[in-house]
Amino acid sequence: MTAAIAIAMRTDKQEVSPLAIFANGQTIYSDGEKCDWAYRVAFGAVSLYRVLACGRRQIVSFHLAGEWFGIEQGRRRQFTAEAIGPTGILCANLAADQCSALLPAVLDALWSAREHQLVISRQSSHERVAAFLLEISERTQDKRRFDLPMPRADIADYLGLTIESVSRAITRLKCSNAIRLVGPRGVEILDRDRLRSFCD
Known part of the structure; x- marks a missing residue:
């Protein structure tokens, strides 16, 4: 977990955390990490990518201001999230009751975007x-x-x-x-x- 994300998180299970700022190219989370948090872009943009076996990077989606990302199937991240330019991120605890109503709509949007990319x-x-x-x-x-x-x-x-x-x-x-x-x-x-x- 990066220092910027740690600053943004709360332990009192609030629905959305304060703002965390990331520099261009800074990792928000990495492939293989636990899926404990969802994220919303306050400003800037985010790319989700995977490094293929051949070493080539495949970007699977871009997320712009106001859009959610970081909700994936399974308990571990399948992609790495990276800031594009100066980017502000809000965090939501996936275990918090307040977030449960958001999950179906966010999952549908994410998987629809990935299907469109294909x-x-x-x-x-x-x-x-x-x-x-x-x-x-x-x-x-x-x-x-x-x-x-x-x-x-x-x-x-x-x-x-x-x-x-x-x-x-x-x-x-x-x-x-x-x-x-x-x-x-x-x-x-x-x-x-x-x-x-x-x-x-």
């Missing part, structure tokens, strides 16, 4: 990137203009692509006037129907 991993590179941008846009407040908190290397690990393939796909979407790039990580969807057509 679907987009079967598509071509530009289809995967287009589907990814549409997915992120639906999870942000401004569905037309948003910033990607994760670098392209993380997007590549999530989609099962190389960084070069992600960059080429983004360039193709930009040249088709489906999207516009704003700064280093900003994306503006210019034509949602055209962007969606890349997923067909």
